[in-house]
Amino acid sequence: MANTRRKAAWEYFGEELKRRREEAGLTQTQLGDRVFVSGGYIGQFEQAFRKPQLDVAIRIDEVLRTGGFFERTWHKLIRERRFASYFEEVAELERTxxxxxxxxxxxxxxxxxxxxxxxxxMTEDDPFATEEQMQDTIDARMERAQILADATRPEFWVILHEHVLRTPVGGPSTMADQLDRIVARIRERTVLVTIIPYAKGAHASMNGMFRLMEFDDAPPVAYTETEFSGTLIDEPAVVKRAQRTYDLLRVAALSPEASLELIASAAEDHRRCVRTT
Incomplete structure (x- = not known):
């Protein structure tokens, strides 16, 4: 899978670093001294335990006279990483x-x-991200969404808490457009969305998002995510518990018709805020 391939690529980076360092007659400590890191840190790069920063990769090229090999390889590996490492396999699985x-x-x-x-x-999450970094992430997410336009698209069920509709991410205009997008997808029948209203109160599963995925030729999986990490789960007993939790959330949600009405109403509320500012 994606994680395995990426690990192999960084292992190749480390193997090349070791080979070229030894050809230059340098120990890990000697190379570390020249690129302003510890010898132990060089050892971690060589064993693919750690990934160097770009400036370190550039200094390694200068010291080992490798013609920019490590800088180019670094850029290639970082650029190809379009999703957080914990989400890469999930992004692959959702296509099937x-x-x-x-x-x-x-x-x-x-x-x-x-x-x-x-x-x-993304701006809220990382205000120091460059425009290029942000656009790469946006493009990757928009490409993922293309699975909903395919003839073989999956059944897509979504349960949202009303909180999602009311929080003005990006401001009221952005929110109105976002909710309009959801309404359009519902009416196109590419997704079935239901809403858990505030009136239902808290739910035990509301501390983070989670996902269930089913396949024609493989067992189902579950995926849970918090702010800084995600976990893909294929243990049958745990997946079964996640499926039961989703069923309970579905019971707590409004009907599809009532949910559509609430989403459209929330979109209009945000538009009203735009008109009054």
Whole structure:
């Protein structure tokens, strides 16, 4: 899978570093001294335990006289990493899923996000991200969403908490457009969205998003995510518990018709805020 291939690529980076360092007649400590890191740190690069920063890769090229090999390889490996490492395998699996069920208590799921909404989330998450970095992430997410336009698209079920509709990510105009996108997807019948209203109170599963995926030729999996990490789960007993939790969330949600009405109403509320400012 994606994680395995990426690990192998960084192992190759480390093997090349070791080979070229030894050809130059340098120990790890000697190379470390020349590029302003410890010898132990060089050892971690060579064993693919750690990944060097770009400036270190550039200094390694200068010291070992490798003609920019390590800088070019670094750029290639970083650029190809379009998703967080913990999400890479999930992004691959969703392309072959026959059914995807998302629960999102805080933000709109990635497959339904508009570009402006996604950009607003990233700006809040990392205000120092460059425009190029942000655009790469946005492009990757928009490409993922293309699975909903395919003839073989999966059944896509989404449960949102009302909180997602009311929080003005990117401002009221961005939110109105985002909710309009969801309404359009519902009416196109590419997704079935239901809402857990504030009136239902808290739910035990509302501390983070989670996803269920089913496949024609493989067992189902579950995926849970928090702010800084995600976990893909294929243990049958745990997946079964996650499926039961999703069923309970579905019971707590409004009907599809009532949910559509609430989403459209929330979009109009945000538009009203735009008109009054």
């Amino acid at each position: 899923a026959t059914k995807i069920c998302d629960f999102a208590p805080l933000v709109v799921p990635g497959l339904l996000q508009t570009e402006a909404y996604n950009r607003a989330l």
